[in-house]
Amino acid sequence: MTEPEFLTTARAFYDAIAADYADRYRDELAVKPLDRAMLASFAELVQASxxxxxxxxxxxxxxxxxxxDGLGLEISGIDLSPGMVALARRTHPGLRFEVGSMLGLDLADGALAGAVAWFSIIHTPQDRLPEVFAEFHRVLAPGGHLLLAFQVGDEPLRVERPFGHPVALDFRRQQPDHITALARTAGLxxxxxxxxEPVAGVEKTPQAYLLARKP
Known part of the structure; x- marks a missing residue:
């Protein structure tokens, strides 16, 4: 089966910028207490379940x-970009990272107590998002928790030549009500x-976070 073009484009984009991206965002959570609070809440919910x-x-x-992992979760990482996965393995050798796509995860039904998509649904076209949410539902065990993060907005942002690399990609902003509806339709x-609100000097748009649970 031929791979969708948006996956090929996203993989090439992140392969090209992996090292620069990691350097730029290495300490990002340090200035975002609400982000850390959402991650901590997710970790506590998974542990309590x-x-x-x-x-x-x-x-x-x-x-x-x-x-x-530092909050005590039994966690691994999956990414579309082999370049990102290789970098993650070098940076965090004690954790497991694999190459994979949210459209078809190499995970058994009900395999996960929790799943996090931290600003990673933002490159998926609108008509393919229901497939992604169906996959979230499939891989979560009953009672499992999902945490999503995404930028708020209506128009996509085209990023060209990031860090000087000759690549480009669309960043699709979303409305919280729409993402909520997708999650509910998927059975969450x-x-x-x-x-x-955006962090001054760091972000340009509001940021949204959604916690959901598989019944």
């Missing part, structure tokens, strides 16, 4: 995976939503 395997889907260089229960 009995714990078990967790995956960060679209883990990039692994900084959020490592943060959640919403447990919390947060929208915060």
């Amino acid at each position: 009995g714990g078990g395997p967790v995956a960060e889907l679209g883990c990039g260089p692994g900084r959020v995976t490592a943060h959640l 229960e919403i447990t919390a939503r947060l929208v915060r």
Whole structure:
């Protein structure tokens, strides 16, 4: 089967910028207390439900995976970009990282106690998002938790030549009500939503966070 073009484009984009991206965002969580609070809440919910395997889907260089590992979760990372996965393995040798796509995860049904998609649904076209949410539902065990993060907005942002590399990619902003509806249609229960204003000098748009649970 031919791979969708948006996956090929996203992989090439992140392979090209992996090292620069990791350097730029290595300490990002340090100035974002609300982000850390959402991650801590997710970790506590997973642990209170009995714990078990967790995956960060679209883990990039692994900084959020490592943060959640530090909060006591049994976590691994999955990313579309082999370049990002190789970098994550070098940076966090004690954690497991694999190459994979959210459209078809190499995970058994109900394999995860928790899943995190931290700004990783933002490159998926609108008509393919229901497939991604169906996959979230499939891989979560009953009672499993999902944490999503995404930028708020209506128009996509075209990023060209990041860090001077000759690549380009669309960043698709979303409305929280739309993402909430997708999660509910996939069979997930919403447990919390947060929208915060952009961090001055760091971000340009509001940021949204959604916690959901598989019944």
